[in-house]
Amino acid sequence: MTTRVEIVQSALTQGLARATAEADLLEPDQPVTGSLTAQRARDLLADMLTSRSLDVAARRLKAEGHSYYTISSAGHEINAVLGALTRTTDPAFLHYRSGGFVVARSRLAPDVDAVADTVRSFIGAKDDPIAQGRHKVWGSAPLWIPPQTSTIASHLPKSVGTAVAIERARRLGLTDGSTLPVPEDSIVVCSFGDASANHASALAGINAARYAQRRGAHAPVLFVCEDNGLGISVDTPKRWIAGTFGELPHLRYVHATGPVDQVWTQVEEAVEWCRETRAPVFLHLDTVRLWGHAGSDVERMYRTQSAIEADEARDPILAAGRRLIAVGAIMADEATLLAVEVDEHVQRTADRLVGSPGLQNAHEVMAPLAPFSRARAAHGATTALSPSERIEVWDGDLPEDATAPARRTMGALINATLHDELARRPNALVFGEDVARKGGVYHVTAGLLDRFGHDRVFDTLLDETTILGVAQGAGIMGFLPIPEIQYLAYLHNALDQIRGEAASLSFFSSGQFTNPMVIRIAGLAYQKGFGGHFHNDNAIGALRDIPGLAIACPSRGDDAARMLRGAISMADTDGRVVAFLEPITLYHAKDLHEDGDELWLCDYPPPGSKPLLPGEVGVYATGGERPTMTIATYGNGVRMALQAAQWLAAVDVRAEVVDLRWLNPLPLDALATRVDASGRLLVVDECRATGGGIADAVISGLAERTVIAPMRSVRAADSFVPLGPAAETVLVDTGKIINAAMALGESPSGADRGPFMDLD
Numbered sequence: 001m002t003t004r005v006e007i008v009q010s011a012l013t014q015g016l017a018r019a020t021a022e023a024d025l026l027e028p029d030q031p032v033t034g035s036l037t038a039q040r041a042r043d044l045l046a047d048m049l050t051s052r053s054l055d056v057a058a059r060r061l062k063a064e065g066h067s068y069y070t071i072s073s074a075g076h077e078i079n080a081v082l083g084a085l086t087r088t089t090d091p092a093f094l095h096y097r098s099g100g101f102v103v104a105r106s107r108l109a110p111d112v113d114a115v116a117d118t119v120r121s122f123i124g125a126k127d128d129p130i131a132q133g134r135h136k137v138w139g140s141a142p143l144w145i146p147p148q149t150s151t152i153a154s155h156l157p158k159s160v161g162t163a164v165a166i167e168r169a170r171r172l173g174l175t176d177g178s179t180l181p182v183p184e185d186s187i188v189v190c191s192f193g194d195a196s197a198n199h200a201s202a203l204a205g206i207n208a209a210r211y212a213q214r215r216g217a218h219a220p221v222l223f224v225c226e227d228n229g230l231g232i233s234v235d236t237p238k239r240w241i242a243g244t245f246g247e248l249p250h251l252r253y254v255h256a257t258g259p260v261d262q263v264w265t266q267v268e269e270a271v272e273w274c275r276e277t278r279a280p281v282f283l284h285l286d287t288v289r290l291w292g293h294a295g296s297d298v299e300r301m302y303r304t305q306s307a308i309e310a311d312e313a314r315d316p317i318l319a320a321g322r323r324l325i326a327v328g329a330i331m332a333d334e335a336t337l338l339a340v341e342v343d344e345h346v347q348r349t350a351d352r353l354v355g356s357p358g359l360q361n362a363h364e365v366m367a368p369l370a371p372f373s374r375a376r377a378a379h380g381a382t383t384a385l386s387p388s389e390r391i392e393v394w395d396g397d398l399p400e401d402a403t404a405p406a407r408r409t410m411g412a413l414i415n416a417t418l419h420d421e422l423a424r425r426p427n428a429l430v431f432g433e434d435v436a437r438k439g440g441v442y443h444v445t446a447g448l449l450d451r452f453g454h455d456r457v458f459d460t461l462l463d464e465t466t467i468l469g470v471a472q473g474a475g476i477m478g479f480l481p482i483p484e485i486q487y488l489a490y491l492h493n494a495l496d497q498i499r500g501e502a503a504s505l506s507f508f509s510s511g512q513f514t515n516p517m518v519i520r521i522a523g524l525a526y527q528k529g530f531g532g533h534f535h536n537d538n539a540i541g542a543l544r545d546i547p548g549l550a551i552a553c554p555s556r557g558d559d560a561a562r563m564l565r566g567a568i569s570m571a572d573t574d575g576r577v578v579a580f581l582e583p584i585t586l587y588h589a590k591d592l593h594e595d596g597d598e599l600w601l602c603d604y605p606p607p608g609s610k611p612l613l614p615g616e617v618g619v620y621a622t623g624g625e626r627p628t629m630t631i632a633t634y635g636n637g638v639r640m641a642l643q644a645a646q647w648l649a650a651v652d653v654r655a656e657v658v659d660l661r662w663l664n665p666l667p668l669d670a671l672a673t674r675v676d677a678s679g680r681l682l683v684v685d686e687c688r689a690t691g692g693g694i695a696d697a698v699i700s701g702l703a704e705r706t707v708i709a710p711m712r713s714v715r716a717a718d719s720f721v722p723l724g725p726a727a728e729t730v731l732v733d734t735g736k737i738i739n740a741a742m743a744l745g746e747s748p749s750g751a752d753r754g755p756f757m758d759l760d
Helices: 004-018 038-063 077-085 099-106 114-122 156-172 200-214 240-245 260-277 305-312 316-326 332-353 362-366 374-382 410-424 448-452 464-476 488-494 496-508 557-574 636-650 668-678 695-704 724-729 734-745
Strands: 031-033 138-140 145-148 188-193 221-227 252-256 281-286 428-432 457-459 480-485 517-523 550-552 577-583 618-620 629-633 655-659 662-664 681-688 711-716
Touching: 004 038, 004 316, 004 332, 031 038, 031 260, 038 077, 038 099, 038 114, 038 260, 038 316, 038 332, 077 099, 077 188, 077 221, 077 260, 077 281, 077 316, 099 114, 099 138, 114 332, 145 496, 156 188, 156 200, 156 221, 156 464, 156 496, 200 221, 200 464, 221 240, 221 260, 240 252, 240 281, 252 260, 260 281, 260 316, 316 332, 374 557, 410 428, 410 448, 410 557, 410 577, 428 464, 448 457, 464 480, 464 488, 464 496, 464 517, 480 488, 480 557, 488 496, 488 517, 496 577, 517 557, 550 557, 557 577, 618 636, 629 636, 629 668, 629 734, 636 655, 636 681, 636 734, 655 668, 668 695, 681 695, 681 734, 695 711, 711 734
Parallel strands: 188 221, 221 281, 252 281, 428 457, 428 480, 480 517, 517 577, 550 577, 629 655, 629 681, 681 711
Antiparallel strands: 138 145, 550 662, 618 655
16 A cells, blocks of 8 residues: 555655756856855755655654654755754754754764664664664764754753853853863754744743843854644644744844745855854744654644645755756756665665664663762862862851851851852852842852852843753853752742753763753741742652652751762762752751750861762761661751650650751662661651652662561641741641650561551
8 A cells, every 4th residue: 555655755756857957057066056056955955855765764664663653854854954054063952853954964974874873763773872772862972962852842941051151161261172062153053843932941942042142141042943834733823933033132033935045045144143143043944744743643633635735745855856956956867866866775774774782671771861970979079179279268248147167057058168169160150040149048159259250150030941951051061050949849840951851861862961960959848937838848759750860958067068069079070960959947057956056057078078979878876875766857857856856865765867868869778777777767758748758768668678667757748838837737847756756666676567567
């Protein structure tokens, strides 16, 4: 049975054969128009044909059971013009219909075989150079194409971040290869569809580029909207893209339409204007969607046959071939022969690669997900600063409670650590809402702007999606970003920038691209009389659900300093994405048991001291005797558990408190050792009971390690946090910890009970 794809392909070949020349055949170096010579025009046609034949191969392989889900570039091949007119050092974040672009760009890198690499991607082959069998992606390290997976505009913010980072490296003089990995006049290419242009993250990215340009930061990003008029089955209104983006301030709009040589000129104008002015450009590229949204899409369910055939008549390859034949760039029989030769080469390559082995086990799949070298991270965090590099951190505008040169609050010690880390690492950046001039809403970043200047410490617009996009782009361009999210609740506005983008880049590029960062997040509850839920968000389940994301949560100042150094070193040495969760109510806490005891103040661990890395716990004993109970907790829970432990000691319950410190990965092996010795476990989890925190994972993890002990937990209620005293009704407190510990203390010893007993 002849398929629709075969009919269209046959019509394409026949159409090229019937085309007529209107001019004499040009010599290869003669121009068709501007920089488009006859030879470049022939190459362009070959690249478009190659992209189409790859789509044919994908569908054939899928039908034969050798390939998987297919989503083709058919109808979008005109984007090959962009691949030809940009450089291999222009970072490109691409739409999933970018076959023409990739083939054309690979022509600029002779060692890249775009046909073989793409086929390997189709079949999930382990020797695919970019994803190595993890996904079908457009990506290439030599071509500077970081892989995107079925992008629906989530890549626009990081494209802008990449462009802004290039300009920041120029201003800081970090363009000698020590930081910036591309030439300083590079631009960023970011392509997406007309339907995706409506997505919130697309609008955030475009707005961020315009905002940066307005503020003088410059954002040399070329937004390429490939407009085929459809979002699966939903049509885009006529003139919607032009009307929406055509007249925005601080964004040049270029509409590329018409014959292929005219498109070439329009695209070249957009590329050069972006490169020379260092300003954002919106390139509106007319395309047509052929063969449905994806291989599984049946267009006839929502489109008429006449509409489908009308689009097939607009086939961009046929239009380009006819035009190039007409102007004398290529002969009709040569174009027809080219189509046949290209297709034969692609299909032979596909047949040759069928059967290439894929990934065989979970270890192979997950290898690039969360790399961690304890030795490298420790070394990177312990390099001491020389006297000339050492910042006298106690000068300047520090938090109000930073009054003495030694014992300090957590907020002051995080501030000191940021000072030293920015001094140690010239590529480190601190940014976010209100972090620069104001010094942060809790004054934790005070003094950094004065010390390091606006290029390294800066305020962003009020948008978490943009903040995390800037962080990703900065990381890709060799910086070490330390963005701040003002409140944990605000992170949920932009969570996909971590889940779908930042944390997945190393995985889908096999570690060839990374976007290291340490995301400082002020969070958790217990701000009495202030803010309600949005300033007292007590759930981290959404963060713990992200593969590869490391999560740190300090409880006291000296730990915070050592953990932050460790987190920054993990990002720098292994390219990790780390969430550094800072309990707001502990920022300026001084006392532990009673007002004025100042037992929660700490000395500052100087640069060069040992960092705290994943797997290491803090242990607080209540006396010299063997403990009869382990209380495992984190964050605010540590302070409350120590208060409870003092009360329990008075009634002869010897409880040790274990500060887990790292919430992903959880230090289960270290905790198991403590529980084996004490015989009982109480998990104090200040987050919401059902999936909001870590209690479930701790208890199940110990059970799987065959820890035999009575176990209980005390957790916050499954509720948003209300204002005022009502908050105490749904949060964990010292009294609830004492009650749970007393109940657990009455349980028989671990020798008599199984690990699943006494669970709340």
